[in-house]
Amino acid sequence: MAERRRGSAGQGPGWWGRGGPSWSEQHGGPPVRSALSLRLALAVLGVLLWAGASLWVAAAGGPAWLLLLTAFVAVGFVVDLVVVARRKRRGEPG
Secondary structure, eight states: OOOOOTTSTTSSTTGGGOOOOOHHHHTTOOOOOOOHHHHHHHHHHHHHHHHHHHHHHHHHTOOHHHHHHHHHHHHHHHHHHHHHHHHHHTTOOO
């Protein structure tokens, strides 16, 4: 049976942390940057829209499952917002 090499792409922990140059850098392009600012903007938009949807469902007397679903999605966006804000505050590029 063929031996699986640890660290190969898609075959276990460690393949993402090789630290080598990206495909873009290898072919003369600019270094790859994170899209944290875009992700932050989308998280804010998601919080506003889904929290608004939760309020609208509650005010309209909608079903409880729909209220819970919209609130759950809004909380997910809040968590993403906090994670991205902490990464930006730490000084990560993007």
